[in-house]
Amino acid sequence: MRRILVSAIALALAAASATAVAADAPPASAARQATTQLPRDVRPTHYELAFVPHAESLSFDGQATITLDVLQATDKIVLNAVDMTFKSAKLTPASGAALEPKVSVDAQAQTATFAFAQALKPGSYKLALDYSGKIGTQANGLFAIDYENKEGKKRALYTQFENSDARKFIPSWDEPNYKATFDLTATVPSAQMAVSNMPAAQTSDAGNGLKRVRFERSPKMSTYLLFFGLGEFDRTTDKAGATEVGVVTQKGLSSQAQFALEASKVVLNEYNDYFGTPYPLPKLDNVASPGRSQFFGAMENWGAIYTFEYAMLLDPSISTSADKQSVFSIAAHEIAHQWFGDLVTMSWWDDLWLNEGFASWMAARTMEKLHPEWNTKLYSVGAREAAMSRDAVETTHPVVQHVETVEQASQAFDAITYSKGEAVIRMLEGYVGPDAWREGVRRYMKAHAYGNTVSDDLWREIQAAAGKPILDIAHDFTLQPGVPLIKVDSAQCAGGKTTLKLSQGEFTKDRPNKQPLSWRVPVIAQAAGGEPVRAMVTGGKAEMTVPGCGAVVVNAGQSGYYRTLYAPEQFVAIRDGFAKLAPIDQLGLINDTWALGMAGLQPASNFLDLAKATPADADPQLWADIADSLGSLDNYYRGDKARQAAFRKFAIATLAPAFERIGWEARPNEGDPTTILRSQLIGTLGALGDEKVLAEARRRYASLEKDPNAVPAELKKTVLGVVASHADAATWDKLHAAAKAEKTPLIKDQLYSLLSASDDEALAKRALDLALTDEPGATNSAGMIAIVAFRHPDQAFDYAVAHLPQVDKLVDSTSRAGWYPALGNSSFDPAMIGKLRSFADAHIAAGSRRATETSIANIQYRTKVREQRLPEIDAWLKKNGA
Helix, strand or coil: CECCCCCCCCCCCCCCCCCCECCCCCHHHHHHHCCCCCCCCEEEEEEEEEEEEEHHHCEEEEEEEEEEEECCCEEEEEEECCCCEEEEEEEEECCCCCECCEEEEECCCCEEEEEEEEEECCEEEEEEEEEEEECECCCCEEEEEEEEECCEEEEEEEEECCCCCHHHCCCECCCCCCCEEEEEEEEEECCCEEEECCCEEEEEEEECCEEEEEECCCCCECHHHCCEEEECEEEEEEEECCEEEEEEEECCCHHHHHHHHHHHHHHHHHHHHHHCCCCCCCEEEEEEECCCCCCCCEECCCCEEEEEHHHCCCCCCCCCHHHHHHHHHHHHHHHHHCCECCCEEECCHHHCHHHHHHHHHHHHHHHHHHCHHHCHHHHHHHHHHHHHHHHCCCCCCCCCCCCCCHHHHHHCCCHHHHHHHHHHHHHHHHHHCHHHHHHHHHHHHHHHCCCEECHHHHHHHHHHHHCCCCHHHHHHHHCCCCEEEEEEEEEEEECCEEEEEEEEEEECCCCCCCCCCCCCEEEEEEECCCCCEEEEEECCEEEEEEECCCCEEECCCCCCCCEEEECHHHHHHHHHCHHHCCHHHHHHHHHHHHHHHHCCCCCCCHHHHHHHHCCCCCCHHHHHHHHHHHHHHHHHCCCCHHHHHHHHHHHHHHHHHHHHHHCCCCCCCCCHHHHHHHHHHHHHHHHCCCHHHHHHHHHHHHHCCCCCCCCCHHHHHHHHHHHHHCCCHHHHHHHHHHHHHCCCHHHHHHHHHHHCCCCCHHHHHHHHHHHCCCCCCCCCHHHHHHHHHHHCHHHHHHHHHHCHHHHHCCCCHHHHHHHHHHHCCCCCCCHHHHHHHHHHHHHCCHHHCHHHHHHHHHHHHHHHHHHHHHHHHHHHHHHCCC
16 A cells, blocks of 8 residues: 555564465464454355445445355354444355354444354354445545536545455455455446456346446455445556556546556566566556545555555646656555565564565665666655654654554554665665565565465575575564664775774664664765775674775665764765765765754754755755755744744755756756756745745746646646745635636645645634535545644644544544644644643543654654754854855
8 A cells, every 4th residue: 555644653562473374374374373353263265245335325235155164163253344234144054054143243343243052163154144334435445435527526436445444345354364265246327337356257237227247256365455446437458468457537537547557567567577476367457536545545456456546647737747756656566566465465464564665665666677767766765764764763663563453553554664664675685686685575476475474484585595694684674663873983094995983873863862772784885986895783883994085975875774973074074075976875965964963963054064065966856855854944943033034044045056057947858857856946945935936936826817828737736835835815715716616636636735735824724614614525624634734733733623523524533543643743832742642542542642652752852953953053054154
């Protein structure tokens, strides 16, 4: 699943799961080895499902016949079910009379129990259930998306089951280790298209304007990967080898999905080669849906990937080069899941990173290979930074984490699972070599196809393929939390070589006196003009010699998951030679310098030294990173206009040469990184209050009244964003009128997001009020509140709590424990800490409060930066005449 908004984390506990279950292991063995919230005495092997959705009444009728094995004698069968009413239940043994159990439902445990008068003997049975359920309005279970296009108001149905919402659609063993096959039949309106994991095997007339669609049997898979979609759709197809690749959109929009279709085709071919195990299904669809979720942007249902339109379609009137890259990245991520997650699935949510970390890494690797012109190799530094920032506070957790509840599983989809997982894989691939890594992955796929695994199953295959030990290194980085800190204690040059003495500590943002954990850290160092040298820091110490003198980069190429702290004289050498370093090392160094400065481990102003040393023609992604950090510093000055004005003068002057170099107008044949940087600089300079940029953005916005094409698509969202954030009441009303009138759901959703981005507190209040109406659409409202919270955290949190019953309806139930605390995340008010704790005590289960504690830790850290680091920035600005 591709996360767009990342939730908070679950309970942190470094614990390796038990040995994996091979695909052909006996059920009893699997039952003993995997975590579960269900009894292990019964195991399903096949589901035969038939259902009739009633979209207008938001309900459905279902029939399920589940083939199951009773593994040991029991007088009851317990499975997962949520919001279901059972009309009848019957259990038929392989031989003998049918049994009618007594049915009871436990809403809190999300289970249904079928109790029998006498114990069932081990053997094969069929459980036939007649039941009804609900269609939701948020993106989980079977849900409805209402949208409006030029033809009028429409309603489509989709499913979203990860992590634990298949139980809202099917009475099932809704845990990843319970794999089974599925036969699905749906009775639906004749004029609509039904889509599932497999192609339709048969379509027949059901009378009364209905048709019955029976889909081919699925492969053996986990419940969370089942998919169903229904609506007024178009489907366009192509071929990738023997596989039919398709895109499914609302009617009339298939042209906007052509890039996603082409991307899916080339990515599927690439993965067939890389994994050495061909994609096993006859078709692979990517289904585009209006709306959005607070929890995810796309989902890897086997053979029927679900993606919100904003993450898949390219509307020529508003989509950008960055959007195009995002579409490719998301498609590559979800298609990687067809192997890592679908074909081979983690036994329990503890090892979720086996799905998400690998999909993120595969997507990044594939973008680098298939689109070198995008220069996305540098993106790996940003992904690593997201992980390190999260990993450096007390409330972090290991990559392999302990998950006990459905709510904790939902919170496990975070930067540690995705981005640290990706970074650790990148580091280990660099350590063993790409060929050995790929061979290990291929062995893993073949050994565990259609089965469930834990992390050590992968490490064993990689280690066997590489012929060198990695298990201890992998365990260091996945079974314990935190970020190693490699200190360069000395760098002595003699005879054209530099000898480095290194020591290992731990980087934290909130525990300066913490006793460091210990890692075995693979280090790559390189002096300017010299060759890279590899070493392993073990036992906290290492010494290495690299050819060359001058500035030495430790973590050359930036594949390592650690921060590097240089002594002051070494930092001076790096600063003076900064312009000559490789772009990826410039990016890594400036991020380390920022983080170490904000944590008080070196002067915070060192970041400004490097920003000042960056030439205007530096790599566009380096300037984008500098702009982002300057924007973050500006936010720390929020509320102190005099000091903020002094800082903004410097920030604008620093970014202006880079912006003047590329200008407002695109040049012929310029690269995508430059095109993307233009929008990023306009956005940041607008946020900093640059009068020239504000005036030009407003001029261009005004020109749209006479000519809808007056602003190129690449800049339209950026211009609208600058105008919206600085809007007065009249401008806000104008944007609101445009949102109401818009008939393209993709653009309409973006306009409602812009209405939430105003710097003005009164307009923010209007956006909050608007979010509680039906106007923006049920899946947009929670996002609007979250956008308001970025600029007005105290206002947004207080508002959400004051309107809790209404807001609860707008947030996925399993996301609430992370969503509400995140609203206060950017507050500087100490009172917010008490508010968050009071809210958690009243509304969040004790085992699911890590998100609350993380928000509190962020507030405390940000307050410390404001009090202790900004004076250093002020002093530097004064000294440098800014």
